[in-house]
Amino acid sequence: MNKSQLNTMQKSFELMDKRRKSLLDNKKTKELIERVKNIRKDSINNLPKLIKTAKKRLKENGIDVRYAETADDALNIINDIIGDNKVIGKSKSNTIAEIGLADYLKSKEVELIETDLGDRIVQLNPGSNRSSHPIGPALHLNIERIAEIVSENLGITINPEPREILDILKSNVLEELSQCSIGITGSNSVAAEDGSVVIVHNEGNVSLVSMMDTHIVLVGIDKLVHTIEEAISVVKVETMYATGTRVPSYINVISGPSKTADIEKRLIEDMYGAKKVVVILLDNGRSKALKECLWCIGCGSCIVSCPVYNAVGYEFGYRGYLGGRGVAFSKFIKDVKASYQSGLFCCTLCGLCSLECPVSTPTNEIIEKLRKESVESGIYNKKHLKIANNIKNNGSPFDN
């Protein structure tokens, strides 16, 4: 990220931090955070059982459930569902970014339409398609740059004025969506016992995408909890930490395809919503991950205070998984090389992220463990090796 982008991002972070302060200091919020902490820990402790239950209950609700061991498995499943379709609508999802769907579909000449405003701006950005925050992907771009990006892409001159940018992108996305019959989303939390997926959004775009003929939900198995009540608690906390608002405009709970029983109580499918809902449960290394690395609820609070993230931006992270926890996570969903390249040895281990994390993810401890494994596997920082040798030979890190 360049200096101007970092400045814009830091200012956005400061604003967000101030906005959410009184909400997070509230006694009731604190009680909710405590509950969510327990929900997440308990869910991850019982993950194999929850996966089993989720598969069963989602199926009972008329949802097509697939299990993807790897990112490639998920891509193949999606490819099969897409068939001959050439345009797919999409809402914001780190899991979709994780499997590299955008590049995959490009290679198949299928167009992926980002419906989230921030994502759409980032998608159109010729410099880099990377997001700077899981909930606010374009926080690093100032309004002048956004107007430029949109103007260049749509071939019309747009003023750096929020309403104007929003209107033009909205009609552009709606036009593209009119050709789609398949929509793909992630999910913020999945209630295994109820067989429901919960998706949070403010723009209303998830509702549009999930109302297509086929709605594909790609979700990591780490997002499982027991019940809808638990899932709602999780997404409320996620929203508070991510945006500073008590609730998002929309919390969609999807528990099956569209249906009606209004004629003689006979169950008929395919009313207004999706004819087909497919939930792809993605493992991709999660079942072998350190448990504490799976507590995350995806709010992005950790990067707001992270000194390294504030200094370098999304280069400290892996795809949409940003900051130290993202770096650690990449070891499990990709490999040790990916975590090295995304900054395994660039974390100062300061512990600020754990303090800001609603579920107290001990990222510095996780990273220390992963560094040990990384060094054991022969992947280390060369300067660190030199210093380590100095310490061994002279008892001091410095050259004699």
Added chain:
Amino acid sequence: MIYFRGCVIRDKLTEIDNATIKILESASIDYKILPNEKCCGSFLMRTGFYDDAIELMKSNLDIFKHEKILVSCAGCYRTLKKDYKDLFGIELDVIHSSEFFQELIESKKLKLNKTSKTITYHDPCHLGRHSNQYNAPRFIIRQLGNLVEMEKNRENARCCGSGGGVRSAYPKVSEEIASMRIDDAKKSNAEIMCTACSFCILNLNSACKKGEKVFDLSEIILMGLKDE
């Protein structure tokens, strides 16, 4: 009591070593410095060289376990206090210089002149968030001048950017973070910035302009002593 200076102070920041020794001597404290003082093991632990860390720490342990150990560096403090306990189950009798100086002041072994200078304190991660030590440095500062806090202080203090081997592997990132912390200090309008960790001092100083400097608590105590 062993005064364990730590590698950065021993090799790069001898002014802290000198200041601490002067304070110990002016308070007539018996201490010894190990002739072959090594490294505490922090760097090796943080950068993944686990086996090397264990070997080094074991060799230190033979000397450390029977003595009281005074340390100036927050990194040494956390390592001796927490890592040796987690790894070997041995609780070392370690004290950070800030706590030790507070004891000396409270027992009247150290007498300080209070000035009207405004002083801000940077909480090192290893002393603050990792070890929950926030009060002793502030107690000392209040004996010497007026404490002014930066906006992000105590457990919320911004990291100086040097920890975890980042300064050696990614010096530019470290310096960038250090300059953010220096900016925090400037916004507090304090005349003096001090801290209690040799890694922080080394790194914060690299982001200082010519003529500016970040001090260790021992150095500002020495300024207070000088006036006597």
